[in-house]
Amino acid sequence: MRCRKLETSKAKEKKTDLSNWFFLSPCLLVLILCAGWPLLRSIFFSFTNASIYNLNHADFIGMENFVSLARDRDWWKAVLNTFLIAGISVPLETIFGMIVALILHSNFKGRGIMRAVVLVPWTIPTIVSARIWGWMLNDSYGIINELLMKASIIDAPVAWMASNFLSIISMIVVEVWKTTPYMALLLLAGLQSMPQDCFEAAEVDGVPFRKTFVSIILPMMKPTIIVAVIFRALDAVRIFDLVYILSSGNNANATMSVFARRHLAEYQDVGFGSAAATALLFFIAFLSILYISFNKKKLNSLD
Amino acid sequence: MIKLENRWKYKRWIKSAMFFAMCLVVAACCLFPFYWAIVSSLRDGASLFSTEFFPSKITFDNYKYVFSDETFGYSFWNSAVIATLTSLLTLFICLLAAYPLARHRFPGRKRVLMIALSVTTLPHVAVLSGMYELINVLNIYNEKSALIMADMIITVPFTLWIMTNFINSIPKEIEEAAIMDGANKYTILTKVFLPILGPAIVTTGLLAFIAAWNEFLFALTFTNTNQARTVPVSLSLFSGASQHELPWGLIMAASVLVTLPLVMLVVIFQRRIISGLTAGSIKG
Numbered sequence: 017m018r019c020r021k022l023e024t025s026k027a028k029e030k031k032t033d034l035s036n037w038f039f040l041s042p043c044l045l046v047l048i049l050c051a052g053w054p055l056l057r058s059i060f061f062s063f064t065n066a067s068i069y070n071l072n073h074a075d076f077i078g079m080e081n082f083v084s085l086a087r088d089r090d091w092w093k094a095v096l097n098t099f100l101i102a103g104i105s106v107p108l109e110t111i112f113g114m115i116v117a118l119i120l121h122s123n124f125k126g127r128g129i130m131r132a133v134v135l136v137p138w139t140i141p142t143i144v145s146a147r148i149w150g151w152m153l154n155d156s157y158g159i160i161n162e163l164l165m166k167a168s169i170i171d172a173p174v175a176w177m178a179s180n181f182l183s184i185i186s187m188i189v190v191e192v193w194k195t196t197p198y199m200a201l202l203l204l205a206g207l208q209s210m211p212q213d214c215f216e217a218a219e220v221d222g223v224p225f226r227k228t229f230v231s232i233i234l235p236m237m238k239p240t241i242i243v244a245v246i247f248r249a250l251d252a253v254r255i256f257d258l259v260y261i262l263s264s265g266n267n268a269n270a271t272m273s274v275f276a277r278r279h280l281a282e283y284q285d286v287g288f289g290s291a292a293a294t295a296l297l298f299f300i301a302f303l304s305i306l307y308i309s310f311n312k313k314k315l316n317s318l319d
Numbered sequence: 320m321i322k323l324e325n326r327w328k329y330k331r332w333i334k335s336a337m338f339f340a341m342c343l344v345v346a347a348c349c350l351f352p353f354y355w356a357i358v359s360s361l362r363d364g365a366s367l368f369s370t371e372f373f374p375s376k377i378t379f380d381n382y383k384y385v386f387s388d389e390t391f392g393y394s395f396w397n398s399a400v401i402a403t404l405t406s407l408l409t410l411f412i413c414l415l416a417a418y419p420l421a422r423h424r425f426p427g428r429k430r431v432l433m434i435a436l437s438v439t440t441l442p443h444v445a446v447l448s449g450m451y452e453l454i455n456v457l458n459i460y461n462e463k464s465a466l467i468m469a470d471m472i473i474t475v476p477f478t479l480w481i482m483t484n485f486i487n488s489i490p491k492e493i494e495e496a497a498i499m500d501g502a503n504k505y506t507i508l509t510k511v512f513l514p515i516l517g518p519a520i521v522t523t524g525l526l527a528f529i530a531a532w533n534e535f536l537f538a539l540t541f542t543n544t545n546q547a548r549t550v551p552v553s554l555s556l557f558s559g560a561s562q563h564e565l566p567w568g569l570i571m572a573a574s575v576l577v578t579l580p581l582v583m584l585v586v587i588f589q590r591r592i593i594s595g596l597t598a599g600s601i602k603g
Binding site for chain 2: 033035042043047051055061066068115122126128130132134135136140143144145152154157159193197198250256257272277290293296300307308311315
C-alpha cells in the first residue's frame with residue numbers, strides 16, 4: 017500500500033516535470049533560435065573569409081581574421097575609445113545617480129513630479145538624444161557654445177565633433193546624461209530596501225548627513241552599487257547607437273561595436289567584422305561572468 | 320533663547336532652500352535638451368539659428384512637412400506595429416515560461432534563468448552576422464517579422480526575469496487554495512495569476528514596447544528600403560541636400576514626434592515603470 021502511494025506520487029512528479037518543460041518551450045525556442053544559434057554562427061564566421069555575398073561558401077581560414085585585427089590600428093583605437101567612454105562615464109553616472117537617488121528618496125512635496133522628470137532622459141530614444149545633442153553641440157549654431165561663451169568659459173565657438181578628444185568628451189557627456197536616470201533608479205531601489213529606522217535614528221541624534229552617508233548608507237548600499245556598476249559597465253562597453261550617430265562615419269572615434277558593424281555591413285567583410293564582434297565578446301566575458309555570478313548568489317539565496 | 324531658536328529656523332530654511340535649488344538644477348539638466356528640441360522644431364529659416372530661450376514667433380511648418388513626408392509615415396507605422404507585436408509576443412511567451420520557473424523547483428530551472436541572464440549581457444553586434452544569415456534563410460530580410468524576431472533577443476530575457484520575480488512574490492497560499500478547489504494548471508494561470516499579474520503585465524509590456532521602439536542596430540542592418548525602416552533608422556538617415564546642411568528644424572520636429580508618445584506613457588505609468596526597472600533583474 018505504502019509502496020504504491022509512493023509510486024503514484026513519483027509518476028505525478030514526472031508529469032509536472034514534463035508540463036514544466038512544455039510551458040518553457042516557446043521561451044527556450046526563442047532563446048536558442050534568436051540568440052544561441054546566431055551567436056554560434058557569428059563566432060564560426062569569424063574563422064572564415066565570408067563576405068555578404070558568399071555566406072554559404074565561406075572558406076575556413078583559421079586565425080587569420082584575428083591576426084589582421086590585432087594589426088589593425090583602427091581596431092585598437094576603437095578598443096581605447098570604448099574603454100575611455102565606459103571607464104569615465106560609469107563612475108560619473110554612479111556619482112550623479114547617487115545624488116539623484118538621495119533626492120528622490122527624501123520626503124518632499126512634488127516627489128512624484130521629480131521622479132517623472134528624472135525619467136525623461138531615459139525615455140528619449142537614443143537616436144533622438146544623439147540627434148538633439150548633435151544639434152546642441154553644433155559648432156556654428158549650437159546652444160552649448162553660446163551658453164559657454166556667455167559664461168565666458170570659452171571665447172570662441174568650439175568644434176565639438178572635429179577632434180577625437182573633444183568628440184569622446186561629448187559622447188561621454190551625452191551618455192552620462194542619458195543613463196544617469198537608470199542608475200539613479202537602481203540605487204533608489206537599494207535605498208528603499210534599507211531599514212529606514214537607521215536614517216531616522218541618525219537624524220534624531222543630529223548626525224550630520226555627510227557622516228550618515230559615509231558610515232551608514234555607503235556600506236549598506238555596497239552590494240547594490242557593485243551590481244549596478246557592473247550592469248552599467250556591460251551596457252557601456254557595447255555602446256553603439258550614440259557613437260554611430262555622433263561620430264557620423266568617422267573611423268577615429270568609433271567604438272568596438274561601431275567598428276564591427278562597419279566592417280560587417282558597410283565593407284561587407286562578414287568574416288573580419290564577426291572577428292571584431294567576437295573579440296568584443298571576449299573583452300566583456302569577464303564582466304558578464306562577474307555579473308552572472310552576483311545574480312546567481314541572489315538566486316541561490318531565494319531558494 | 321529666542322535668538323537660538325531663530326538661528327535654528329534660519330539653518331533649516333537654508334537647508335530646504337539648498338535642497339530646492341538642487342532639485343531645480345537636476346530638473347533643468349534632465350529637461351533642457353528636450354525643451355530645446357521643441358523650441359527648435361517650432362522655428363523656421365533664419366530664426367532656427369537664434370539662441371533665445373523662448374521663441375518669439377512660432378510656426379508649425381516643420382511638423383506639417385514631417386507629416387506630409389511619406390517616408391516618415393511608413394516608419395512610424397512600422398515602428399508601431401513592430402513594437403506592439405514584439406511586446407505582445409514577448410508577454411505571451413514569458414508568462415508561460417515564468418510560471419513554472421517561479422513556482423516549481425525542477426532540475427534545469429536555474430540553468431534556464433542563467434541562460435536568460437547571460438543573453439542580456441550579449442553585445443548585440445556579436446549575433447549580427449548569424450542573425451543576418453538566419454533572416455536570409457527564412458527569407459524575411461526587409462520584413463517586419465525579421466525585426467520582431469531580432470528584438471526578442473532584447474525583450475524576452477529581461478521580461479522573463481521580471482515576470483519570474485513578480486510571480487515569486489505572490490503568496491503561495493493563493494495557488495494552493497486553487498489547487499485544493501480542484502483547479503488545473505491552465506485554470507490557475509488564467510483565472511488566478513493573470514488578474515493578480517495585471518500590473519506586472521502592464522509594466523513589462525511597456526518596457527518591452529519601449530525597447531523595441533528604440534531598437535536601432537538590428538533595424539539599421541536588416542532593412543534597406545524607406546518602406547521597411549523604423550523611426551530611429553529614418554531619423555538617423557534624415558539628411559538635407561548636402562551632408563553639411565542638415566535640416567535641423569525638421570529633424571527636431573521628427574524627434575519630438577517620436578518621443579512624445581513615450582514621454583506620455585512614462586509620465587502616466589511612472590510608478591509601474593520604476594518598479595519594473597528595479598524589481599526584476601538587477602537588484603543587488
